[in-house]
Amino acid sequence: MTxxxxxxxxxxxxxxxxxxxxxxxxxxxxPHRMAYIEKGSSGQRERDDCPFCRLPDLPDAQSLIxxxxxxxxxxLNLYPYNPGHLLIVPYRHIADYTDxxxxxxxxxxxxxxxxxxxxxTASRPGGFNVGMNLGAMAxxxxxxxxxxxxxxxxxxxxxxxxxxxHTRVLAQLLTExxxxxxxxxxxxxx
Numbered sequence: 001m002t003x004x005x006x007x008x009x010x011x012x013x014x015x016x017x018x019x020x021x022x023x024x025x026x027x028x029x030x031p032h033r034m035a036y037i038e039k040g041s042s043g044q045r046e047r048d049d050c051p052f053c054r055l056p057d058l059p060d061a062q063s064l065i066x067x068x069x070x071x072x073x074x075x076l077n078l079y080p081y082n083p084g085h086l087l088i089v090p091y092r093h094i095a096d097y098t099d100x101x102x103x104x105x106x107x108x109x110x111x112x113x114x115x116x117x118x119x120x121t122a123s124r125p126g127g128f129n130v131g132m133n134l135g136a137m138a139x140x141x142x143x144x145x146x147x148x149x150x151x152x153x154x155x156x157x158x159x160x161x162x163x164x165x166h167t168r169v170l171a172q173l174l175t176e177x178x179x180x181x182x183x184x185x186x187x188x189x190x
Contacts, residue, residue, distance in 0.1 A: 052089050052145040064174060066182040067114065072107045074115050074185075076178050077149070079141075082157055083172040084123050084181055086115045086150040095144050096134060108148065114186050115150045121184035125152035 055063040055075060064076040066086065077085040088111045090104050100108060112130065119125060129151040133140040140147075172180075 050093055050142065050145050052142060052147065053093050055089075056091060060182070061175070061178065064178050066118070066178055067111065067185045069107045069111055071101075071104045072111050074111050074150075076174055076181070078174070080170060080174075080177075081129075081151050082125075082153065083170055083177050084119050084125070084152045086119070086181070088112050088115060088148040088150065090146055093144070094146050097132060097146060099146070112148060112150060117186050118181050118184040119150070119152045122180045123152060125154050127153045129153060 052075075055065060056068070056073060058065075060066070060068075064078065065073050066076060067074040071092070072088060072090045075087050075089060077087050088108055090100060090108065092104065094100065116128060116130075119128070129149065132146070132148045134143075134146075136143040
């Protein structure tokens with residue numbers, strides 16, 4: 001079986017020969033990413049420099065906060081994967097899920113459930129990705145302040161644009177998404 005490379009051979013699309021068996025996957029080589037990988041973390045972000053610590057001091061419409069609890073809040077991701085991509089964030093500047101107090105854990109989970117309900121009402125997604133990237137090596141963009149992603153998903157919502165065009169296609173402005181989700185946010189968790 002021969003697998004053809006859909007990309008022309010060149011420095012960024014070099015084809016390896018004679019190593020292993022073909023598996024049918026095309027490879028998009030991105031050697032420019034090594035500079036980012038090798039740089040690693042530039043050090044711990046202090047509370048004064050943390051966007052998640054600054055957001056609660058701003059008006060909700062400006063900060064993109066859609067709901068506030070006593071110890072945690074829900075905010076739209078400024079760089080969303082999809083419209084309605086929310087982050088559940090404790091007010092306290094902590095890095096790890098195991099550092100949450102019992103009260104924070106309970107509200108963190110409750111806000112996640114409310115986020116799912118609000119997004120179902122606001123935009124009727126077919127599913128969700130819910131999870132955390134703990135630590136910079138796991139992909140956390142702001143590793144020093146714990147946050148959980150709630151990403152609504154629809155059939156066909158992802159295409160080649162993020163991979164090849166370094167572009168995300170979003171069908172709605174953040175301010176419109178924030179208003180829609182805030183309006184759909186459940187009043188209680190019953």
